[in-house]
Amino acid sequence: MKRSLFLSTAIAVLSWGAATQAETLRWALAGDALTLDPHAQNEGVTIMLQSQMMEPLVSRAPTGELEATLATEWAVKADDPNVWVFKLREGVTFHDGATFDSEDVVFSMDRARSEASQMKGIIASVAEVRATGPYEVEIVTNGPNPILPAALTSIMMLDKGWTEANNAVTVQNVAAGEVTFSSTNVNGTGPYTLVSREADARTVMRAFDGYWGKDTFPLAYSEIIFTPIQNASTRVAALLSGELDFIQDVPVQDIDRVKGTAGLKVESSSENRSVFFGLNVSDTLVAGNIDGKNPLADVRVRQAINMTINRDAIRDVVMRGQSVPAGIIMPPFVNGWTEELNAYPAPDNEAAKALLAEAGYPNGFPITLDCPNDRYINDEAICQATVGMLGQIGIQARLNATSKALFFPQVNAMETDFYMLGWGVPSYDSEYIFNFLYHTRDESYGSWNSTRYSNAELDAQIKAIAAEVDLPKRDAMIAQMWETAKNDLAYIPIHHQMLNWAMKDGLTVTVDPDNQARVKYFALN
Amino acid sequence: MIRSFSAFWHSDFGWKFRHSPTAILSALVTLLLVGAAIAAPLIAPFDPFNSASLNLMNGFSAPMTPNAFTGQVFLLGADDQGRDVFSTILYGLRVSLFVGVSAVLFAMVLGVTLGLIAGYVGGRVDGFIMRVADIQLTFPAILVAMLIFGIAKGIIAPQYRDQMAIWVLIIAIGLSDWVPFARVVRGATMVEKNRDYVQAARLIGRKPVAIMVLHILPNVLNPILVIATISLALAIIAEATLSFLGVGAPPTQPSLGTLIRIGQTFLFSGEWWILLFPAATLLALALAVNSLGDWLRDALNPRLK
Amino acid sequence: MTPPPVLSVRNLVVAIPSRAGISRPVNGISYDIAPGEILGVVGESGAGKSMAGNAIIGLLDRPAHIASGEVWLNGNRIDNLPPDDLRRIRGRQIGMVFQDPLTSLNPLLQIGDQLTETIREHLPMSAAQARDRAVAALEEVGIPAAAERLNSYPHEFSGGMRQRVVIALALCAEPSLVIADEPTTALDVSVQAQIIALLRRLCRDRGTAVMLVTHDMGVIAEAADRVAVMYAGRLAELGPVRSVIHAPRHPYADGLMGAMPSLSIGQRRLRQIPGAMPRPSRIPPGCAFNPRCPRAADKCRVDPPPTLADDPQGRAACWFPMEHPA
């Protein structure tokens, strides 16, 4: 051992970090929370970080079931299908010691439904929230809403008194240049309290002594140090070098390296997110028609594309086995998903070429594939591979890979004929997919439908299932709608993403399909 | 051609060249790489730009090892898309050199022109141009290039972006590199402007600019050559850095920088060949061009014998 | 009995190896300079005069080096001293004045700093003492308001004044020998005479020996006691100024005198020496001057010229020295 004094000090520092890690979780992922105001941003990492410190009435356990959190029981009111009744947990205190009761729920729900709230879209069906006792609330919806509890999983509860005292009643309105106390301070009921936070650098949380679920959850860690690390190589390097205990987004190519490193392991699971291509099915191509027509408007062309994409090869090579090839743009957890729907065609270039010829394009046609390069796992590489596969049947695809900041506005403005998109379903119900992706685009529906796909019959069904309380009947409708959607091929499915969480040995974690890590579930052995 | 080569070989400059192992080695490496780039379509076993010929299943083939699925063997392995690394390097060299050389030419034309104007017209025009040069120098090339790239991405329609990306890169890098050329030419022009022949030409009513250009350019040829060589190395590196920031050459038409950006994601996973070979090529190219530039500066500077 | 010489150069050879072989820009010169004496070294550019000066003070640029011969200063041999000992001699025992006062002074340092730095390098003095001495040195060379000018930068002086500063710098540690390498060439004609007079006065007063390197016979005529005429690295003629000017014995010296307008008085017409001095790498066999010499005979093309000592008058290295009626 001929290490210099300096280096041994460096090692000393690192191992000092190791000595305290029995209680401290050093955790990193690519992004950071945008704000601590629970109703200001509807964004995954933001909600995840907040959910260490704040809680909703109902949450989704890592296993996927709804779990009683601040509400202990819930049911549709016997005499009114438009009303849900929630019984609240008693004896819950906020971090500052205030008691949690129905007043806080009414306040928080109203705040989440207010003008500047980004959560209002999730609970748009809520008409009124009223307290019917100190530990009971009723939520009135516009028409029956069978899946309301699932929608509440990301609506965090705030303390009315604390929020009012700190002038944070209105949700932070970034557009208006507002800054609120609640965007940098937290007073929740969650298992961890905020110790310090430097956005994009470091957030430190400590276990909350007065947490109601102290005996219910493992709560292995007394402290969490959360550090966003954007660069994937750096993130993996930090884990490999022992500077971190847990990272959430391991690049697929690094999984084997992590697994092969002593003291580290990787837990994988399917993610609640499907990745697919959208096609412009209208009569006109954005880039200008080919021979006066839009080839993509012909379902045979779409079938040819569907047939030529080798999903297994993408899984094996690009995704290194870390994906589930998809025949439908619906993740496997979602209500409505079946094996049959997920069946996908075996790649067949000859049949694809025949279909193209039949449609009048024996020599293919040029098309631009628009892709994000910083949004989904290996998004650019998937698109690149697709360009290659399309080339084999004569479709001359050009790749336009851009950052998500350029990509999404382009897709939203429908300035694309052929684009990649990923879609997660927080409600775990097909309605969510149909609403945003298949309904004809208008002011409030089909807002992510950039394919110009429009089917009046389907539109009517979409509105119908939203209010259908007869679940078997509703499921039948959904199955029928998927049949239509799958045949029309406005979207060409690629795969369902997998989640890979890497952590040190001894940590027992169930990977959450929504990529929402909640430290309270983490167990150490 | 042969005669001018022979003239070069036997000149004083040629003698210095023959007696400098560094110069010979770097010239050889540069020639080899440039030659390989030019002849890429002839020597590359695969055409990585032809998507129809790709087989994704060849992805991550190790060098000189048959692929588990397809049995194909690649000299330097295959990348994540199943492209032959050797071929992508050849084609990547082509893109890198094309971008580098074009950017330097662009910078040179711009710099020489502005330098001539500044030196000849003088006064406010000179002040303005040199002020712009100062600002340009303070603004790091990377920021300038990002700025131009950002604007270009917005202006150019998506379906043309992949074709235009290379040209945008050239302009972005070139635009951040014109100042040294302008400074040298401006200085020479200011000296030359007051020479008798220029004054005489002016007296007899001839436009002296053309004559001056003819007289000035030979004088500044040496420093321009040196600046150009060093700028070339800088431009190649700048292109690589821009690629890392995601504003470089598109992955379907990769430069060495793009290849390195892609390759660096496989540093931990054991597919070292995807990073190592392009990086070594870039290093060799930049090193050769840089030391050639170094040597040229010493050799062409008569005072530094 | 003459006093022992300050400087004694014996068979000094400076060699420069190059790809074409070894050239010898200084090829076996010998001379002495006595205290207070001014020896003018004259010759065309490339004759090796500056190189000889640089060799004596030990400032040859690589790859040039002393190949053989000896240099003695005040009775000590100095050509083979270690670098640091030689450094201690420079400035202290040998001062040097360069040609161009514009470039001889460090533009970024005040002249006072340059002076005190030199003084304190060689003499055990406090900063204040060195300062006083610097003022005295400047006054001596005729800088008005010397005390104030210590804080001036070189660019604040005129050319002539700067050369005075240079001389002050060269003399500030009271060396016994000054090598002045073309000290007036870069100056205005009107200033040249003043500088020469100054140099001469200072050296006479202190008994400093001077090696005055120049291509200007006018300067030699005015300032020097003896003159050495160099041609292609060798001494062509060495003798008292009057004799060499009025009765040169070496045909080259004769030609050189004839080319001097200021000297061509009387009936002698202004002449030019035909041809050019050979480069050190192309020295012809025999006498180096033979291709240009009007008196050259076969012997001159074969045999190297005799030494000065062989000359009956001890002045010229020539097989056929010129005779002048007394």
Next chain:
Amino acid sequence: MLAFLIRRLFQSVVVLLVVGAVSFGMFRFIGDPVNNMLGQERTQADIADLRERLGLDRSVFVQYAVFLRNAAQGDFGVSYRQGRPVADIIAERAPATLELAAVSGVMALVFGIGLGVITAIKRDSLVSSTIMTLSLVGVSLPTFLIGILLIYVLSVQLEWLPSFGRGETVRVGGWTTGFLTQSGLVALILPAITLGLYQMTLIMRIVRSEMLEVLRQDYIRFARARGLRERSINFRHALKNTLVPVITVTGLQMGSIIAFSIITETVFQWPGMGLLFINAVQFVDIPVMAAYLMLISVLFVSINLVVDLLYFAIDPRLSIERVKA
């Protein structure tokens, strides 16, 4: 002198305004923040509404005018991404970048000048040619690759140095410093090397060639002829005369250090302004981007001004007239 300063200041303001205008022209091409600011469940009506509230539906000129009016009052707006005043965020991030830039700048300067002098004095030695060759390798690899390789070797393989972040920081007034803790200092090493390496090479090469130039000057020969010591000649006489070009280059390189910190900070997750800017670009956080670019411009313009002033301090020959010419 005063007139010169005023002129320069005026020019600087013009530069700033131009940079601002260019930046604003660019923002619309970087993307649209609205998509990032709204959740997945947004409707087309939400998008239109937010665009209007942000003023993005107005022309670039109007947006720029509004920004300038507010900026003149010290109000740089609120970050779209973090929802906090941009001024606060930048003040919070600036120490990290400035400390990193300072350390790598000093490192580049000290080693650059030192190695430059050594390679010039011992021009033909083996040491010197080794240093020169290594320095070429340094400029022949892109910064990001050097950073990643350093992490791979020193953090992952040898586990000697941390791969990311600033370590523990200490708050002194409004300034967070990593200088006062061991982990803070250790964390500085790799990013500082990565960031400073290129600048060091550049400074070294310019010092070397300037030294070679200066060492041939008459005043150096004259200094030798006066028997001055080599050290005094090399450092007092020669080095000082190389400083004007060196300072020019160094000044300009300081600008590059700030710009290249974008890359270094991304690689090492260094929580400074470069990382902030990259995040802002990805999110299209216009207020942050605008403020960052303006701040950087102010910094660059000040560096230029300081460089000009340093010329006067170093070179007594310079008069204001000559600089103007």
